[in-house]
Amino acid sequence: MVQSMTGFGRATGTFGNKKFSVEVRSLNSKGSDIYLRVPNAYKTFEVPIRKLLGDGLQRGKIECFVTEEPIEGALATSINKDLFVAYYNEIAGLAKSVGADEKDILTAVMRIPEVMHSQEEEVNEEEWLALEKIILEAISNATQFRISEGKSLISDFENSINEIERLLKEVPKYEDGRIESIRERMDKALEKIQETVDRNRFEQELIYYIEKLDINEEKIRLQHHLDFFRTTMNSSESSGKKLGFISQEIGREINTLGSKSYQIDLQKIVVEMKDYLEKIKEQVSNAL
Numbered sequence: 170m171v172q173s174m175t176g177f178g179r180a181t182g183t184f185g186n187k188k189f190s191v192e193v194r195s196l197n198s199k200g201s202d203i204y205l206r207v208p209n210a211y212k213t214f215e216v217p218i219r220k221l222l223g224d225g226l227q228r229g230k231i232e233c234f235v236t237e238e239p240i241e242g243a244l245a246t247s248i249n250k251d252l253f254v255a256y257y258n259e260i261a262g263l264a265k266s267v268g269a270d271e272k273d274i275l276t277a278v279m280r281i282p283e284v285m286h287s288q289e290e291e292v293n294e295e296e297w298l299a300l301e302k303i304i305l306e307a308i309s310n311a312t313q314f315r316i317s318e319g320k321s322l323i324s325d326f327e328n329s330i331n332e333i334e335r336l337l338k339e340v341p342k343y344e345d346g347r348i349e350s351i352r353e354r355m356d357k358a359l360e361k362i363q364e365t366v367d368r369n370r371f372e373q374e375l376i377y378y379i380e381k382l383d384i385n386e387e388k389i390r391l392q393h394h395l396d397f398f399r400t401t402m403n404s405s406e407s408s409g410k411k412l413g414f415i416s417q418e419i420g421r422e423i424n425t426l427g428s429k430s431y432q433i434d435l436q437k438i439v440v441e442m443k444d445y446l447e448k449i450k451e452q453v454s455n456a457l
Contacts, residue, residue, distance in 0.1 A: 171326070171402055172457040173318030174198070174229040174409070178311030183240065184299040190236045191300075191307040193222070195315070197455040198230040207235040210292055211300070218304060225308035226315075228409075228457055235304070253278055315457065325452050326402055326412075329445040333419070334395050336438045336445075340388060340426070343434045350432065351382070382429045391422040409456030416449050 174197040181190045203219050222231050256278045264274060398415045423446060427439035 170316070170405065171319040171323050171409075171412075172312070172315040173322055174315070174455055174457050175318050176226070176229075176311040176315040178307040178309065178314060180303045180306035180310060182299065182303040182306075184296050186240050187296075188238050188240050189300055189303050190238075191303050192232075192234045193226070193304075193307045193311045194232045195226055195229040195311060198228065201226075201228050202230045204230075204232045205235075206233070208237045210237070211235065214292070214297055214300070217301070221301070221304055221308065225305070226311065233304075233307075235300070256281055319456070322452055322456055323402060326398070326449060329449045330395055330398055332445045333423075333442050334392070336442050337388060337391055337395075339438055340384070340435065343432055343438075344384070382431065384426055384429050387422050387425045387429070391419065391426070394419045394422060409453055412456055413450070413453045416446065416453055419449075420446055 174195055176193070176195045178193045179191065181188065183189070201223055203222050205215055205218060205222070207215065207218065218233065218235070222233055257274060260274050260278065263269075394415055398412065398419065401411055401415060420443075423439060423442045426442075427436065430436045430439060
């Protein structure tokens with residue numbers, strides 16, 4: 170079944186006194202392009218996280234954001250007391266020497282980065298497994314989003330394929346008129362030459378020329394490609410790349426029909442077919 174490469178998934182969970190949030194976003198791309206942002210304490214797990222994203226989402230421009238914060242009431246930071254006292258005494262002494270107000274010194278010292286520092290504990294295997302589970306849940310949610318978007322793609326594909334097929338069925342009613350038109354043009358050209366014509370030879374040459382312009386094979390192949398596109402689209406092994414290859418084959422047959430048409434109504438049909446094919450190509454670029 171077709172999936173879109175556009176997706177979004179989010180998941181949250183806790184471990185000990187920490188709360189994790191994971192967001193996964195994806196857009197269309199020819200390959201797999203992963204951007205990952207994690208807290209410093211989890212940098213050592215970037216490689217396995219990238220593998221989870223690559224295996225789960227396969228292709229696309231993928232962004233993953235992992236955030237971690239303390240659960241309310243948990244101590245996430247501590248005060249370096251010795252450094253605090255040293256800074257306070259130094260600043261208080263300076264304030265006194267210049268006659269400055271000392272009431273805001275406490276706040277100023279607390280804002281110094283070295284005074285307040287985060288408690289970063291080493292991430293153990295159990296914590297990693299908890300985070301891994303949350304990441305997999307976010308990936309699963311993104312996949313469900315892709316499946317939902319894929320249903321819209323299928324609907325658009327079906328509409329365009331049905332329209333090309335409808336136009337293909339209109340081709341036969343213009344074929345006889347096309348051949349007769351070719352015959353009349355050749356007769357008029359011969360009349361202008363004002364030479365005696367061997368009618369048998371003329372008919373043979375006309376048959377040869379008309380055979381060159383026969384479009385039965387193109388019609389058969391085009392119908393085959395349309396059927397193959399439908400089958401692939403609804404297959405469990407469907408892929409945007411494969412649908413892209415089939416759409417190229419559809420385009421070749423439509424172009425050949427156009428080059429052999431020599432009839433205004435057939436040319437109009439070919440133009441309409443190309444319009445629907447362009448819609449397919451645009452949507453295929455977003456299919457996984």
